Structures are given as C-alpha cells and as structure tokens.
Amino acid sequence: MRIRTTLLASVATLAVVPALAACTENASSDGDKGGDARAVTVTSSDVACELSAVEAPAGTLTFDVTNTGSDVTEFYLLGSDGLRIVGEVENIGPNLTKKLTVNAPEGDYFTACKPGMVGEGIRAKFAVSHSDDEAGVSASDQELIDQAQANYRSYVQDQSDQLLLRTKEFVQLYKDGKDDEARALYPKAREHWERIETVAESFGDLDPKTDAREADVDFAAGEKWTGWHRIEKDLWPQDATGYRVLTPQQRATYADDLLANTTELDRRIHATGKDALTYPIDAIANGSIGLLEEVATGKITGEEEAWSHTDLWDFQANVDGARVAYEGVKPLLATKDAALADELDAKFGALQELLDQHRSGDGFVSYTELSKDEVKALSDAVNALSEPLSRLTPAVTS
Amino acid sequence: MLANFLIGLREGLEAALVVSILVAYLVKSGRRELLPRIWAGVGLAVGVALAFGAALTFGPRGLTFEAQEAIGGTLSLVAVAFVTWMIFWMSTAARGLGAELRGQVDRAADAGRWSLALVAMLAVGREGLETALFLWAATQAGTRDAAGSVTPTWEPLVGALLGILVAVLLGHLIYRGAVRLNLTAFFTWTGAFLIVVAGGVLAYGIHDLQEAGILPGLHSLAFDVSDVIPPSSWYGTLLKGVFNFSPATTRLEALAWVVYVVPVGLLFLFRTRIPTSRPTPAAS
Numbered sequence: 237m238r239i240r241t242t243l244l245a246s247v248a249t250l251a252v253v254p255a256l257a258a259c260t261e262n263a264s265s266d267g268d269k270g271g272d273a274r275a276v277t278v279t280s281s282d283v284a285c286e287l288s289a290v291e292a293p294a295g296t297l298t299f300d301v302t303n304t305g306s307d308v309t310e311f312y313l314l315g316s317d318g319l320r321i322v323g324e325v326e327n328i329g330p331n332l333t334k335k336l337t338v339n340a341p342e343g344d345y346f347t348a349c350k351p352g353m354v355g356e357g358i359r360a361k362f363a364v365s366h367s368d369d370e371a372g373v374s375a376s377d378q379e380l381i382d383q384a385q386a387n388y389r390s391y392v393q394d395q396s397d398q399l400l401l402r403t404k405e406f407v408q409l410y411k412d413g414k415d416d417e418a419r420a421l422y423p424k425a426r427e428h429w430e431r432i433e434t435v436a437e438s439f440g441d442l443d444p445k446t447d448a449r450e451a452d453v454d455f456a457a458g459e460k461w462t463g464w465h466r467i468e469k470d471l472w473p474q475d476a477t478g479y480r481v482l483t484p485q486q487r488a489t490y491a492d493d494l495l496a497n498t499t500e501l502d503r504r505i506h507a508t509g510k511d512a513l514t515y516p517i518d519a520i521a522n523g524s525i526g527l528l529e530e531v532a533t534g535k536i537t538g539e540e541e542a543w544s545h546t547d548l549w550d551f552q553a554n555v556d557g558a559r560v561a562y563e564g565v566k567p568l569l570a571t572k573d574a575a576l577a578d579e580l581d582a583k584f585g586a587l588q589e590l591l592d593q594h595r596s597g598d599g600f601v602s603y604t605e606l607s608k609d610e611v612k613a614l615s616d617a618v619n620a621l622s623e624p625l626s627r628l629t630p631a632v633t634s
Numbered sequence: 635m636l637a638n639f640l641i642g643l644r645e646g647l648e649a650a651l652v653v654s655i656l657v658a659y660l661v662k663s664g665r666r667e668l669l670p671r672i673w674a675g676v677g678l679a680v681g682v683a684l685a686f687g688a689a690l691t692f693g694p695r696g697l698t699f700e701a702q703e704a705i706g707g708t709l710s711l712v713a714v715a716f717v718t719w720m721i722f723w724m725s726t727a728a729r730g731l732g733a734e735l736r737g738q739v740d741r742a743a744d745a746g747r748w749s750l751a752l753v754a755m756l757a758v759g760r761e762g763l764e765t766a767l768f769l770w771a772a773t774q775a776g777t778r779d780a781a782g783s784v785t786p787t788w789e790p791l792v793g794a795l796l797g798i799l800v801a802v803l804l805g806h807l808i809y810r811g812a813v814r815l816n817l818t819a820f821f822t823w824t825g826a827f828l829i830v831v832a833g834g835v836l837a838y839g840i841h842d843l844q845e846a847g848i849l850p851g852l853h854s855l856a857f858d859v860s861d862v863i864p865p866s867s868w869y870g871t872l873l874k875g876v877f878n879f880s881p882a883t884t885r886l887e888a889l890a891w892v893v894y895v896v897p898v899g900l901l902f903l904f905r906t907r908i909p910t911s912r913p914t915p916a917a918s
Binding site for chain 1 (some may be wrong): 635637638640641698699764767768771772774775778787789790793794847849850851853854860861864865866881882
C-alpha cells in the first residue's frame with residue numbers, strides 16, 4: 237500500500253510539475269481587441285500552407301491550424317535560422333484544428349506546414365514586430381531568463397554546426413587547390429565563427445590556434461601561426477612581399493589542423509552534463525557588448541582580414557551575433573528599462589542601414605574600397621551603439 | 635478518415651501491446667487476482683490524460699510546446715525504466731519455472747504487484763496526453779462553426795476512435811497468441827519483443843527532448859528513409875506504433891537505441907539461456 241502511494245505520487249508529480257511550471261494563457265477566441273492581431277489561423281492543405289497573417293505583435297501568439305488536406309500534417313514555428321523550433325503541433329489529422337500557443341519575442345521567424353510529416357515543409361517568412369505590451373504576457377522574469385538562455389544556447393550551437401559544415405567544405409577546396417572556390421567560401425564560412433566569436437574566444441586554447449592574426453603571433457618566442465588567417469594569407473598572397481606559397485603537403489597540414497580545432501570547438505559547444513556551457517543572462521548581455529567591441533577594435537580598422545579584405549563580412553556577422561544576444565534578453569529588458577530597449581533597437585537599425593550600403597552581390601565590397609569618410613561613418617555608428625549597449629548588462633541583471 | 639484512423643491506431647498500439655503482454659503474463663502465471671490492478675492503472679492513466687487534455691483544450695490555460703514535449707519525453711524515459719524492470723522481473727520468474735506450480739512463479743515479487751499496475755499506467759499514460767489533446771481537437775472539429783472550407787465534422791473523432799479500437803483488438807489478439815505459447819517460449823519472445831519496444835520508447839523520448847531544445851542535435855540525422863517509409867503510410871504507422879520507429883532518426887536517438895538494446899538484449903539472452911527444466915505445456 238505504501239509502495240503504491242509513493243510510486244503513484246512520484247509519477248503524478250512528474251506529470252504535473254512541468255505542467256504547472258509551463259502553462260501559458262490560452263488566448264480567448266471571442267475576438268477581443270488586441271488579442272486578434274496575435275491570433276493567426278492557418279490552413280494546411282496537401283499542397284499549400286495559408287496563414288491569415290504573416291506578422292504579429294510580440295507576445296503570446298496562437299496559431300489555429302486546420303488541416304484541409306487528406307494526409308496528416310504538422311505545423312512549426314521556426315527561428316530565423318529555419319532550424320530552431322520555437323513551437324510545433326503534431327498529429328493534425330484531416331479536418332482537424334489544433335492550436336499552437338507560443339511566447340514569441342520580436343524577430344524574424346519561419347512558419348512551416350508539413351503535410352505527410354516529411355521533409356522541410358511548406359515554408360514562409362513570419363515577422364513578429366515590437367510591441368509595448370510584450371511584457372504583459374504571463375511570463376515571470378525567471379521564465380524570460382530561461383527562454384533567453386535556451387534560445388541563445390541553440391543559436392550558438394546552430395552557428396557552430398554551420399561553421400563546422402562550411403569549414404569542412406572550405407578545407408577540402410583548399411586542399412584540392414580549388415583556390416577560387418575556397419576564396420569565395422572563406423568569408424561565408426567565417427561568418428559563423430564571427431557570430432559566436434565571444435563564445436569561441438572563451439576557449440583560450442582553441443582561439444589562438446584558429447583565429448590568430450599574423451601580428452598577434454610571437455614568432456620570436458617560437459609560437460606557430462595556424463588557422464584561418466594563415467590560410468587566408470596563402471590564398472591572397474598578392475600583398476605579401478617575398479611570400480612563398482605553401483606546398484600541397486603544407487596546405488593539408490594547416491587545413492587538417494583548422495578542421496580538427498573547429499571540430500573540437502563544436503564538440504565543446506555541444507557538450508552536455510558537467511562540461512555543458514552555461515549562458516547566464518549577464519554573460520549573454522556581455523557577449524553582445526563584446527561582439528561590438530570586436531567590431532570597434534578589429535573590423536572597423538581593416539586589421540582582421542589583412543590579406544583578403546573581407547572585413548565587412550566579419551563586421552556584419554559580429555553585429556548579427558550582438559543583435560541576437562541582445563534580442564534574446566530584450567523581453568527581460570522591456571520589463572526593466574523599455575527606453576533603453578527602444579534606443580538599442582534604433583541604434584542597431586541605424587548601424588545595419590549603414591552596413592547595407594556596402595553590400596555587393598550576396599556579400600560585401602572589399603574593405604579597400606571604403607573611403608576614409610565611409611569608415612568614419614561606420615565607426616561613429618558603432619560608437620553610438622556601444623554607449624547604450626554598455627548599459628545592457630546592469631539593466632537586465634538589476 | 636484513414637489518416638485519423640491511423641493516428642488513433644498508432645497511439646493506441648504500443649500501450650495495447652505492453653498491457654496485453656502484462657495481462658497474458660498474469661493469466662499464464664495463474665495470478666488473475668492481480669488483473670483488476672492492471673485495469674485500474676490503465677483506467678487511471680486514461681482518466682488523467684483525458685481530464686488534463688480537456689482542461690488544456692477548453693480551459694483558460696494551455697501548455698507551452700516545450701512543456702508538452704518535456705512531459706512526453708520524461709514519461710517516456712520513466713516508462714523505459716519500468717518496462718526494463720518488468721522484462722527482467724518476468725525473466726527471473728521464468729528461470730524458476732520448472733515442473734513447479736505456476737502459482738508460485740513470483741513469490742519474491744510481491745513488491746512488484748503494484749509496480750505492474752504502474753507499468754500499465756505508464757504504458758498508457760506516456761502518450762496519453764498527446765492522444766487526449768488529439769481526441770479533444772477531434773471533438774472540437776465536430777462542434778465548430780463553419781467558416782469557408784472548414785465545416786463541422788465528426789469524421790476525425792470517429793476515425794481516431796476506430797483506430798484506438800483496432801489497436802485494442804490487435805492487443806487482444808497478441809494476448810490470445812501469447813497465452814498459447816509454452817512458458818519458456820513466452821518469456822523469451824515477449825521479453826525480446828519488449829526490449830525492442832522499450833528501445834523505441836527511449837529513442838522517442840530522446841527525440842521529444844531534442845525538439846523541446848532540452849537535448850542537442852535535433853538536426854544531425856543518422857538516417858532519413860522518409861521517401862521509402864512515409865510516416866503517414868499504414869506501414870510507417872505500424873512501425874511507429876509497435877517499435878516507435880521514426881523514418882528520420884537523429885544520431886542521438888540511434889545512439890540511445892543501440893546503447894540500450896544491445897547490452898539489455900545481451901543480458902537478457904544470457905539470462906534466458908540458462909537451461910531451465912522441461913518446458914511446461916501451455917494451459918489450455
């Protein structure tokens with residue numbers, strides 16, 4: 237008898253505790269003002285995925301998903317990377333309506349219907365706009381903090397995965413002597429590194445092996461120069477006087493070393509248990525600040541990509557990373573200092589606008605094409621953002 | 635109709651399998667007096683799931699997606715632990731079987747009596763919430779207002795209930811077949827079968843936790859055979875319902891499955907290979 241009650245109680249607790257901790261308001265469906273914009277109806281057929289709206293104000297969104305097709309369907313709300321699941325409903329049989337309720341902060345998302353439950357699904361962009369009553373959702377600070385941490389962790393892990401994937405491609409091209417293709421991929425692969433640079437740099441042993449610039453290496457002390465920039469110099473030797481290009485064997489050595497370190501980085505970023513990385517809220521906020529400092533000290537000066545001059549890619553990626561980190565803690569900031577959130581939104585926007593002027597094709601112009609005035613304008617925009625950003629950590633941890 | 639039927643079938647099958655094996659075991663070992671406990675466990679799980687699902691569907695508060703996945707995932711892991719315990723408990727009982735009376739099969743297992751009810755409860759309750767939410771959504775479909783191409787229809791509910799009914803029938807057939815086996819064969823087969831089922835439940839639980847973002851690696855797939863075995867096809871449904879086979883399996887899921895099934899399977903084989911005395915003919 238006693239055994240039974242203990243067992244039953246433990247199982248009941250197991251089932252109920254997460255439930256109590258993770259309830260969310262069901263939106264009332266009687267169409268009251270303000271609730272409407274956050275209630276989206278989705279019609280999923282065998283060939284289409286129709287939404288009644290492609291944007292909503294931030295807060296608790298509900299998607300009423302009706303399956304008008306003949307096969308079972310699923311509906312997903314995915315993060316801006318198209319990978320992270322923000323919310324999903326499964327098992328929507330024909331003629332059924334199921335509801336997805338999610339707390340969505342401002343940002344870009346994708347929606348996806350998956351008729352037949354396979355593949356990428358029928359995707360569309362979905363935008364969540366800023367909302368003043370965003371903080372009015374039933375989320376306590378702790379929930380906002382937990383969500384920020386979970387979101388940031390998946391962002392870092394996802395970028396790390398993509399970095400590894402692109403690095404594999406890159407070193408293969410480099411080893412095969414396909415220099416043009418390697419040069420084209422170089423800045424795109426490094427984007428993923430630059431987006432999570434503050435996390436990558438936290439591994440003091442990997443960072444110097446991977447991302448050291450020639451100027452940072454103490455050759456006199458017998459340090460070896462390896463990593464991205466070593467290969468960069470070999471791919472863009474035109475500015476280097478008296479430079480001897482690497483032999484295929486040497487290429488392979490550096491390439492394999494870069495891949496090994498990137499693999500190790502990915503492993504550590506995905507570590508679970510006692511080695512798992514933690515992302516306290518102040519660390520996320522500081523990461524945002526740190527990434528912008530990276531821009532101010534390295535990218536804006538053109539020192540990072542001394543040979544390839546692809547500094548603007550790194551610049552953009554640092555800003556991406558800083559913005560993602562900031563947006564992760566924004567719901568929390570909105571409850572504590574809404575004015576600062578508005579200012580940061582504006583300054584991030586201004587900097588992005590300026591950067592967009594230097595786009596070319598699917599990337600950016602070479603750093604060498606920037607005039608002194610243009611560099612100064614970028615530098616000013618970075619500084620204008622740095623000041624309010626430096627107040628982010630105290631504001632969210634207050 | 636077919637699609638909703640298959641969902642009901644899939645959700646019902648696995649619970650029906652575990653419960654039917656449990657019942658067959660008790661009947662074979664002459665412990666029918668424990669049957670009401672099994673049914674109580676099943677009934678309780680069904681009741682709680684339906685009530686909980688109704689509260690979430692019609693009440694003012696819903697469940698976040700992460701919470702729903704976390705509940706499903708956690709209960710799966712607990713269910714695996716209990717089903718594993720049940721397998722070895724039954725095989726321990728099997729080793730003591732000889733010409734002795736079947737009524738003495740598991741004297742040592744009195745503490746197991748209520749655990750049996752719990753196994754039945756977990757087997758049903760694990761996917762119970764998801765199924766309950768599905769059934770209530772199907773009920774809502776029958777009472778909703780017409781809007782454009784969306785009209786009220788009871789078809790999904792009927793389809794899903796039929797699917798569950800067929801799952802129960804299949805469970806009954808399994809029970810009938812299992813009861814006919816002689817005891818040694820019964821333990822060997824049901825044990826081996828349950829290990830594979832439990833491995834599937836474990837993988838499924840891992841996948842739930844990956845979707846909720848609690849575990850990493852949702853997008854690194856070990857294999858994807860969705861083109862060959864569409865998850866919504868009848869055979870995809872059966873594979874999922876019986877073995878929790880997922881056509882697109884992540885590496886972590888596959889790893890968990892192997893890490894569970896191989897050692898547990900070997901241990902089980904090792905224990906059941908210990909010669910028992912003459913197999914007892916099945917009770918007619």
